[in-house]
Amino acid sequence: MSNEFTVQQLLERVNGTRQGEEGNERVRQFTARIVSDLFRTIDDLDVSADEFWAATDWLSRLGGSGQMGLITAGLGFDRLLDIRADEADRQAGRASGTPRAIEGPLYIAGAPLSQYETRLDEGEPRGEVLVMEGRVLDENGQPVAGALVDVWHANEHGRYSHFDPSQPPYALRRRIETDAQGRYRFRSFLPPGYAIPPNSPTSELFEALGRHGNRPAHIHFLVAAPGQRLLTTQVNLPGDTFIDDDFAFATRDGLVVTLEPGTAPQGYESLGVTGPFTRVRFDFTLQRALHEDESKPLARMARVAG
Ligand code: DHB
Numbered sequence: 001m002s003n004e005f006t007v008q009q010l011l012e013r014v015n016g017t018r019q020g021e022e023g024n025e026r027v028r029q030f031t032a033r034i035v036s037d038l039f040r041t042i043d044d045l046d047v048s049a050d051e052f053w054a055a056t057d058w059l060s061r062l063g064g065s066g067q068m069g070l071i072t073a074g075l076g077f078d079r080l081l082d083i084r085a086d087e088a089d090r091q092a093g094r095a096s097g098t099p100r101a102i103e104g105p106l107y108i109a110g111a112p113l114s115q116y117e118t119r120l121d122e123g124e125p126r127g128e129v130l131v132m133e134g135r136v137l138d139e140n141g142q143p144v145a146g147a148l149v150d151v152w153h154a155n156e157h158g159r160y161s162h163f164d165p166s167q168p169p170y171a172l173r174r175r176i177e178t179d180a181q182g183r184y185r186f187r188s189f190l191p192p193g194y195a196i197p198p199n200s201p202t203s204e205l206f207e208a209l210g211r212h213g214n215r216p217a218h219i220h221f222l223v224a225a226p227g228q229r230l231l232t233t234q235v236n237l238p239g240d241t242f243i244d245d246d247f248a249f250a251t252r253d254g255l256v257v258t259l260e261p262g263t264a265p266q267g268y269e270s271l272g273v274t275g276p277f278t279r280v281r282f283d284f285t286l287q288r289a290l291h292e293d294e295s296k297p298l299a300r301m302a303r304v305a306g
């Protein structure tokens, strides 16, 4: 057998298996497709060797930086998966509930757990005082008691705890269990928008693409309850410059909340509120789970880690 190959023969070798081996069929299918698409890209765009090795150097630095999840969001993959999930729901005739929105790359599991209410912020107020409150409901509009609302948002500089080592562990991250009426509430402050880290593999790509890396102000949620499908979503704060120009494409029309500034503190004393504050009311409506896997309170990486 000759060791001189045409491109086609080379592709067949790349995608061939060792004698008597099958490998993982799904992985082989993906690899065959992606490698042949890239071979074609290199041909069609006449990619030079220097360009190719510059790209692999960038990918190595990207992997080393842990910013892969930032790139997938900015290139639209996270929203694509949501568009596909929405379409699958439509085709299956599943009740839609609260719109899903991307998890993003900045979740961590295990935030402190409270019943009904909690503060996300610690110590001094760091912006306009926010209380967000509402209920978790099922498809029929009935309250879901004992649902877990896992909430996280960026600090006053747009950075997330854990990924920003200057913040205490689990800062601005909490889990809240709904009460018998399905209610939750928390105090925090109105977060600002977010921007991708400067001088990073991510910012390099977005500069080269002539795109910005900004997200409008938002608050993330995973909402879980037995028998209900896990809801991954975010709410967006109105008035942000980037509300219709989110680099991660995560903003959705049904998720822009209404701010109620100047709400009186009566009834919110247990959250340490002493003066007028901004209230946001928002109910989450969950879909009924069709199988147990759908209701597991697991974020995306925990889910794939099995
Ligand atoms: C990214 C950051 C976020 O805070 C988010 O919610 C989604 C995506 C990102 O950097 O890609």
Ligand code: FE
Residues within 6 Å of the ligand: 104, 106, 194, 218, 220
């Ligand atoms: Fe975010």
